[in-house]
Each structure stands twice: as C-alpha cells, then as structure tokens.
Amino acid sequence: MKALAFGAALALSCAAYGQDVAKEIQRYRQMVAEGSPAELFELEGEELWKKPQGPKNVSLQRCDLGEGPGVLKAAYAHLPRYFKDADRVMDLESRLLHCMSTLQGRSREEATARVFGSADRPSEFELLSIYIAGQSRGVKIEPGLSQPKEKASYELGRALYFHRVGAWDFSCASCHGDEGKRIRMQELPVLYKPEAARPVIATWPAYRVSTSQLVTLQWRMNDCYRQMRTGPGNKR
Amino acid sequence: MAAGPMKMRASLGTGFTDVRVLMTHPMETGLRKDADGKVVPQHFIQNLTVKLNGKTVLDAQISQAVSRNPVFSFRLKGGAKGDKIEVSWLDNHGESAAIETVVA
C-alpha cells in the first residue's frame, strides 16, 4: 500500500525508472529491518524495569501503566490516557516519571536529567520505552479518548499539528498534510488520519539507522521541531 | 561505550542451522568527530569466532567499516537439537565478549 503510493509519486517525474528506485529503497529498508539490533535494547530495558533504584531501592515492576500495577501487556498501545491518581493525561514517559517519583522516591530533576540519550548510551526512558512497547506487539493502538481531559488533550494536539510557527513557518501539516508526499526519499504519512498514523506509530520507539540510535516518539517530535526551526521541548 | 549485551538466535533450517548474532559495539572508525570537534579514537571489533560444540567452524577478521552494533547471520551445516553454539569477539582495545546458546 505504502509502496504503491510511493511508486506513484515517483512515476510522475521519472516514469519506469522511478518504480525501480522505489522498489530498491523498499528492499533496502526491509533488509535493514531484518538486521536491526533493536532486540538488544529490549533486553537492556527489561533489566532496567526490574532493577531496584532510587532512595526506596525498588524496581518499577509495580508501576501502573494503565492496565493495572505491573501489567505491561497492551499498556503502550493504550497510551496516552487519563490517570486518576495524577488527575491528568499521561504518555508513557510522563507515566514512567510518575512511577519513578512515587515508587522509587526519585526526584524529577534526577530522573529527567537525561531524557534523550546517544548512540553510545541510550537513556533510561528510551530503553524502558522499547521494552514496554515490545509488550504491545500485535495490539491495536487506541489511546484514551473517552474522558473529558483525554478529549481536551486530543483537541490541543490537533491544534498544535496545524499551528504554523518558527523561523521557517512550518506546521506538522506542512510536511504531513497531503497524501503521497516525500522529503527526499522518505514518505510522509498524513498523521492526523488515524488509519495512516497507526501503522507508523506502531514502529516506534525505533532504532534509527542514520545515527545508529534508539529513539522514542518524544524524540521524533522534538527533532521535527528542531527541523521546523523552533526551540526544543526539553531543557536538557 | 564498553561491550554491552549480545544476543543470539539459532534456528533449524532445512539442512542447515541459521545463526543470527547481535552485539553492542560502537565500531568507531577513527574518522568521526564528536560534538566538540574532537576525533573519536578507533574502537572496533577485529575478530569474530563461531564454535559448534567446542570446535571452531568460522573465523572472521573485520574492519571498522562494519556498522555500529553489528548484526551477523551465519549458516552451519546440518545441526540438531542440543547443539551448542558459541560466538565470541575481540576488539582493537583487547576487550572481548562471548555468548552461547543451545539449538532448541
């Protein structure tokens, strides 16, 4: 499906030759995916999930990610969602931070000192994220949308998606607004449409080939804003 | 980055055993500069050894041009449940690591 749209876009400019380019890039991506070391990071994430840490020296294993304390199955697929104990909507990282604070007794300053890691050393959030996301394989992505605060978050996210800002006047929709567009060879999913967003979001967190780095959705959005020429969403 | 985890999977194919091994290693070329503009010294795996039931079946020498966090697939002749496969590596700093698995 994706490959078809991709081929069609190219065919406009360079006919049959474009089909070959699209096919080869597709083959490249498939071969890279088969040889991805992402599983290594899932193992590291599992160790971190089970490792006692913080002043209380306990692990995160009793953390409630929305499906009940310690339940990882399908938890990632149903985030972000509203949490009564915090009276707000949380995504995976903010919920993990909540657990680090309540269960492990860690300070926000310490726990968020390093939100995004490097190729040499992925961050705690990145390793935990890929492990937890791995427990939602095959589960349909359905974030919370029934509670009033969930609806309000959704509406804000939607407004932000179309908000043109920054030195280059971009919104998310500048690139992810129309079907069949690309940046260089990268197809751009129209992310405000759930049917287009689901299969893409399901591939995150991801092992990023260009930098050999493990990255999360928060990183992805933050780096989009970098390239939209605004400031970052994290203080570092 | 020091040696991180390794992971290995061995699966029986028709007439051979497929071995896939993942290793955490920076594979620094010695040509890359860090954020401060300093050259990151060479640091890469040079040797890779695959053993089947204690006997070496594959010896590899590799260069810094192998990608970071290397992934290799090999094929061993035949193979049966219970076969023990061991993969080890040695880098240019003299660091090494190994992993073993039993074909299931």
Next chain:
Amino acid sequence: MRRLALLSAVLAFPAMADPTPADVQGIMQRDFHPRGQATMDRVVQDGLQRVCTETRDRPPADVAKALEADQLKTIVYPEGSLMGDWKRGEAIAQSGRGLTWNDKPGDPAGGSCYNCHELSPKELSHGTIGPSLRGFGKTRGTGPEVQRYVYGKIYNAKAYNACSQMPRLGASGTLTAAQIKDLVALLLDPASPVNE
C-alpha cells in the same frame, strides 16, 4: 513535567473547548525552551503565520492579496545580474543545514531545496512536497524578469502565495543574497544540470 518533551506539554493543559492559535502559542511559550540560536521568539507567531493557521492556509482572497503585498516589501534585490554560479547553487540546494538549535550561528546554511523539489536529474533522492523544478529554465529563459521572479520567490515565497509551505529563505535570514543568486543560476543557467 516541563522537562519531558512535547506530548506531555500538551497533555498537561487543562480541559477546554476548541483551542485557538493563541492557546497553542501560550503552551509553546510555557513548555518550549530556548537553545542555541533558536530563541523563544521562534515560538511567537507573526501575523502571516497566525492568519494561515486560522484559515488552514486558505485565507480570503483580499486578505491573501494584502499579505502578499506586505511580504513583497521585504524583498531586497542586489544590484546588477541576479545569476550566480549554478555549481555553488547545487551545493546550497543539497544542504539541509541552518537555523536549527544545533547549527552554529554564522555557519553557512543550505536551502534544503532537494528535501521538497526535484532539480537535477542526477539527484535521485528528492522530495515531492514542492513541484518538480527539473527543466525550469528551459522554457523560461534567463531574462531579467524571470531572474527577478526566481530571486524574489526564494527570498520570500509568501510574497507570491501567502500561505505557501516554502520558507522565506531570504527574509528569515537563512540564505545570503549571494547564495540566492547561486540558486537562481541553478534554476536558470542553461549549463545547469537542472536544464539538461
């Protein structure tokens, strides 16, 4: 919560109906941070950005006309020929650097042209957000009027189409006059690979 990035920023906001661009801007000002050359004024919308956001890039014709006239005034044309060197232009078109929080201020920026446009047929990796510019100069020639149009379009695309998705590469301070001239040459010079 501020330290965790964007999603949480949005999620933390209290319930309300139909957020306006002003609401969104408030959140960005609260939760985004300055870094490097990306200072906080980057998250404050200018009038044009505000109108385009509010109208989903389809402003009423009279508003669009007024905005375009306004933007046209920002364009500064250098003296003499507007054609530079297409070879340097090709390098500028290839580069996606400049103005981000991790670019060094003062380092030469690129135009990111290939991210969105097809130009030289030798470059297979080109985007499709903007129209293909392959062969652009073939039918248009190299006359002073077309040079002036191309220079102006690169300098401030919004002067020709108020809610264009193309950055205002001159007006935003991304590219210098000399760089824009090199891009004009890349598009118009008969010797440029674009016009093969």
Next chain:
Amino acid sequence: MNRIRRALLAALVFAIARPLAALAAWNKEAFSAKTPGEALKSLGIGDAAPAKDLHIEAPEIAENGAVVPIEISSAIPGTTALIVLLEKNPFPLTARFDFKEGALPFVKLNVKMAETADVRVLAEAGGKYYFAKQEIKITVGGCGG
C-alpha cells in the same frame, strides 16, 4: 519459549579471559591498504576469475551509507573463504571470513559505505580465487539537517 528466553538471558555476555587474543590473527597490512589492489596483494591474492556461483544480495540503492546490508554466499564447491571489499572506502578491505568444516559459505552483515561504489566479493576455493561485484548507490535520507 520462556525457557529459551531464560537461556538467552543467562548467556548474556560473560566476560572472558581466554587466550582468544593469542589465537586471533588480524591482517593489519591488508586492512590498512588504501586501494582494493593493495589489499588483495597483502592478502596474497593475484588473479581472480568472475564467477556466477558467487552471490551478492544487496539493495542497489541504500538510503543511508551508515548501514548497508549485504548477504553473500558461494555455491562454488570447496569454498573456504569469503572476502568483502568496499571499493571506494578509505580502507577497502572490510571483512574476511574463513569457513572450516561445519560452516556453510554464507554470511550476512551490515557495512558502512562512504559513497556510491562497487562492493567486490571474493571467494577462495581449492586454492583459486573467484569474484563478483555489485554497485550500491548511496543516497541522502531525511531532511539532511
């Protein structure tokens, strides 16, 4: 499944102080060679014949030179070694695999390529050398910033 997983975890990196270092040979001269010709000379390889039975499975276009997947295999009887050269890299020799009794001449790996170039694979069989080549185009991915 669970058992396998436990076994895998148990096997995680045991640091070793075995005489691997003493046994391991790494052909410094060949790996330091700056051209494919010099590298082959250092490996003691003279003539090589083109061979249809030596297969390279690689994409013709790679979106990113940092990770280029290559699968190589030989159907030449008696193949004992496979050698990979990336012709335009600063140091072309990238890998040499020596297969003993028990291993099939097959390997899949990811390599870094500086620019569009040929990947050249050589096979050693019965003291003779064979080669195959494929061009891989390296393009730019993402926004390039």
